[in-house]
Amino acid sequence: MSTHKKPLSVQLAIKTTAVKDSLVGIVKGLEGFLLQKEQDADRVDVLVLEIGSNPASDFETIRSLLQENVVGQLFLTSSKMTTEVLLPALRAGAKEFFSQPIDHDEVKVAFRQVLKDSQDHDRGEETPVHLGKIFSVLGAKGGVGATTFAVNLASSIQALDQNKLVALIDMNRLVGEIPLFLDLETNTNWEDIGKNFSRLDGAYLKSAMARHSSGIYVLPAPSGFDTETHLPAGFLFQIVKSMRQFFDYIIIDGGMYLDDNLFNILKESEVIYLIAILSLPCLINVRKLQESIRTTDDDADKKMQIIANRFEKKAQISLSEANKLIGAEISMTIPNDYSLAMSAINNGKVITDISGSSNLAKAYKKLAESIVKPPVATAGGVFKWFK
Ligand SMILES: Nc1ncnc2c1ncn2[C@@H]1O[C@H](COP(=O)(O)OP(=O)(O)OP(=O)(O)O)[C@@H](O)[C@H]1O
Numbered sequence: 001m002s003t004h005k006k007p008l009s010v011q012l013a014i015k016t017t018a019v020k021d022s023l024v025g026i027v028k029g030l031e032g033f034l035l036q037k038e039q040d041a042d043r044v045d046v047l048v049l050e051i052g053s054n055p056a057s058d059f060e061t062i063r064s065l066l067q068e069n070v071v072g073q074l075f076l077t078s079s080k081m082t083t084e085v086l087l088p089a090l091r092a093g094a095k096e097f098f099s100q101p102i103d104h105d106e107v108k109v110a111f112r113q114v115l116k117d118s119q120d121h122d123r124g125e126e127t128p129v130h131l132g133k134i135f136s137v138l139g140a141k142g143g144v145g146a147t148t149f150a151v152n153l154a155s156s157i158q159a160l161d162q163n164k165l166v167a168l169i170d171m172n173r174l175v176g177e178i179p180l181f182l183d184l185e186t187n188t189n190w191e192d193i194g195k196n197f198s199r200l201d202g203a204y205l206k207s208a209m210a211r212h213s214s215g216i217y218v219l220p221a222p223s224g225f226d227t228e229t230h231l232p233a234g235f236l237f238q239i240v241k242s243m244r245q246f247f248d249y250i251i252i253d254g255g256m257y258l259d260d261n262l263f264n265i266l267k268e269s270e271v272i273y274l275i276a277i278l279s280l281p282c283l284i285n286v287r288k289l290q291e292s293i294r295t296t297d298d299d300a301d302k303k304m305q306i307i308a309n310r311f312e313k314k315a316q317i318s319l320s321e322a323n324k325l326i327g328a329e330i331s332m333t334i335p336n337d338y339s340l341a342m343s344a345i346n347n348g349k350v351i352t353d354i355s356g357s358s359n360l361a362k363a364y365k366k367l368a369e370s371i372v373k374p375p376v377a378t379a380g381g382v383f384k385w386f387k
């Protein structure tokens with residue numbers, strides 16, 4: 001990494017000795033930062049401040065420090081990680097909040113980000129606007145294969161390009177199953193991230209998400225009932241929005257339950273896959289689902305793609321009949337292969353890893369290719385002469 005012309009100054013306003021010692025150790029070990037004595041500066045690039053026994057007065061101090069522009073970036077720490085401390089801290093303008101005892105990696109990541117921002121700024125670079133693409137997956141009925149689709153779409157996209165960052169988010173509150181599908185042990189779910197929503201930077205998100213051997217980052221759904229009341233409305237949509245700045249592709253397993261978070265996510269989605277099977281009740285649901293999505297998104301019809309999963313050529317309802325029933329074209333069929341789909345789930349693997357040459361794996365690969373390498377628009381024009 002290139003070095004900064006002048007190191008960034010750091011001050012620690014920390015009362016707890018052990019916390020101060022840890023932070024001193026970390027800052028001294030970091031390139032690009034210089035620890036300052038309190039008395040010798042009238043402006044400091046980074047201040048780490050400990051919230052003490054009188055948080056209200058600490059917040060007052062913080063506000064005036066930031067207002068008078070004597071502090072560049074402010075990090076806070078406290079032995080208490082309660083909403084009463086966290087929320088005012090965020091509102092006061094803190095960039096990050098460090099838990100105690102100090103987690104060295106957490107602090108280093110936050111400092112490195114400050115250094116990077118400052119270097120970008122020096123080079124006159126705006127942080128590049130990079131917005132990852134969201135692909136939402138909705139089941140038109142329970143058990144039609146939405147989770148299977150989301151998991152295998154994400155891993156197939158990743159397989160085509162290991163350099164891209166692919167995220168998979170399970171929105172199925174209480175009944176999320178993605179960790180089981182991928183045999184992943186996870187400690188963090190989106191509710192935990194919601195509690196730390198001051199820190200929705202890429203480094204934190206990546207460290208909080210579980211990484212599967214395929215390369216994808218997974219954010220599971222919470223399985224408990226109790227804590228949602230602490231979380232701000234719409235935070236899940238905020239998490240997804242923040243993720244767009246770091247991830248190239250974000251696949252959402254939306255399940256079947258439509259709420260405001262999901263509607264907002266659908267609005268930002270590149271494609272909304274409606275997973276169906278060719279049964280009458282399911283096709284009727286596809287129609288209903290399309291109608292509800294249309295009511296909140298004017299562009300819905302351009303984005304919705306109906307997938308006929310578990311497709312058999314000899315099915316009772318033909319594709320053209322299904323199209324008529326739905327009043328829209330089915331975009332793609334995925335072959336029925338129950339034993340393969342089931343064996344993938346039961347082994348905690350993606351379909352390609354069980355059988356890469358299967359028609360099922362090929363269907364997912366083809367779909368992923370159409371996303372990662374969309375056909376060049378001019379191919380039919382100039383290129384046709386070279387064929
Ligand atoms: N292409 C396929 N061929 C055969 N079976 C499939 C296929 N895709 C998925 N399945 C099977 O369908 C069942 C349901 O799959 P999955 O759990 O992915 O559905 P879901 O829509 O997410 O269900 P839920 O409503 O419970 O979330 C599983 O047993 C899975 O193996």
Ligand SMILES: [Mg+2]
Nearest residue numbers: 146147177255
């Ligand atoms: Mg599911």
